[in-house]
Amino acid sequence: MQMKKQNVARVFFALWPEELVQRALHTLAMEYQSRCDARAMNADTLHMTLLFLGEVERAYLPQLIQSASKVSVPSFGFALERLSFWQHNRIAYAAPLLEIPALNQLVTALQQELIAAGFPFENYEFNPHVTLLRRVGHTLESQTIPPIMWWVDSFVLVESVLTDTGVIYQILQKWPLSPMEN
Numbered sequence: 001m002q003m004k005k006q007n008v009a010r011v012f013f014a015l016w017p018e019e020l021v022q023r024a025l026h027t028l029a030m031e032y033q034s035r036c037d038a039r040a041m042n043a044d045t046l047h048m049t050l051l052f053l054g055e056v057e058r059a060y061l062p063q064l065i066q067s068a069s070k071v072s073v074p075s076f077g078f079a080l081e082r083l084s085f086w087q088h089n090r091i092a093y094a095a096p097l098l099e100i101p102a103l104n105q106l107v108t109a110l111q112q113e114l115i116a117a118g119f120p121f122e123n124y125e126f127n128p129h130v131t132l133l134r135r136v137g138h139t140l141e142s143q144t145i146p147p148i149m150w151w152v153d154s155f156v157l158v159e160s161v162l163t164d165t166g167v168i169y170q171i172l173q174k175w176p177l178s179p180m181e182n
């Protein structure tokens with residue numbers, strides 16, 4: 001029997017969409033669900049992962065939160081403009097068409113603070129996406145979608161909690177970004 005690990009938390013940093021963005025993303029997911037023979041993510045689970053840490057000892061969470069508090073980048077906006085598919089994990093996701101320098105800057109700042117504090121994480125390439133569909137049975141060509149505009153004025157630390165009915169996400173902390181520079 002696998003012991004439930006209560007001294008560790010499975011955590012990641014993310015952008016959490018405000019209600020209008022969440023609704024637009026969920027509507028898109030519902031539109032493609034049957035065409036793709038897939039399962040749409042629940043509206044309240046939709047997010048963009050910035051940095052996945054995995055298991056962190058709970059005792060270190062305050063330090064993690066303190067490190068992330070040092071991130072200071074301005075607010076920014078971007079658009080999700082395409083729907084694409086990954087075969088290897090059978091998901092469909094919404095993504096930007098272009099590089100978003102301000103988004104990369106946020107991720108880099110976060111990585112730097114975590115490195116400075118000695119938090120280990122896998123240094124995979126950041127690939128901005130919002131998973132919309134799981135268990136895709138029928139993938140389509142990558143396609144452009146009516147742009148979903150997302151104004152980013154905060155980021156969050158989330159715990160991924162495995163329950164009997166699946167994974168739920170709990171926001172542990174939220175940080176505002178600084179007001180936009182002129």
Ligand code: ATP
Nearest residue numbers: 010012047048049051052122124131160161166167
């Ligand atoms: P499940 O794994 O049960 O299907 P999930 O993928 O939603 O559920 P987690 O595995 O805890 O839950 O992942 C939380 C977030 O972190 C998701 O956005 C996921 O895509 C991302 N993530 C998970 N593992 C990694 C990883 N090794 N590298 C990068 N991102 C990851």
Ligand code: MG
Nearest residue numbers: 052089160167
């Ligand atoms: Mg997973």
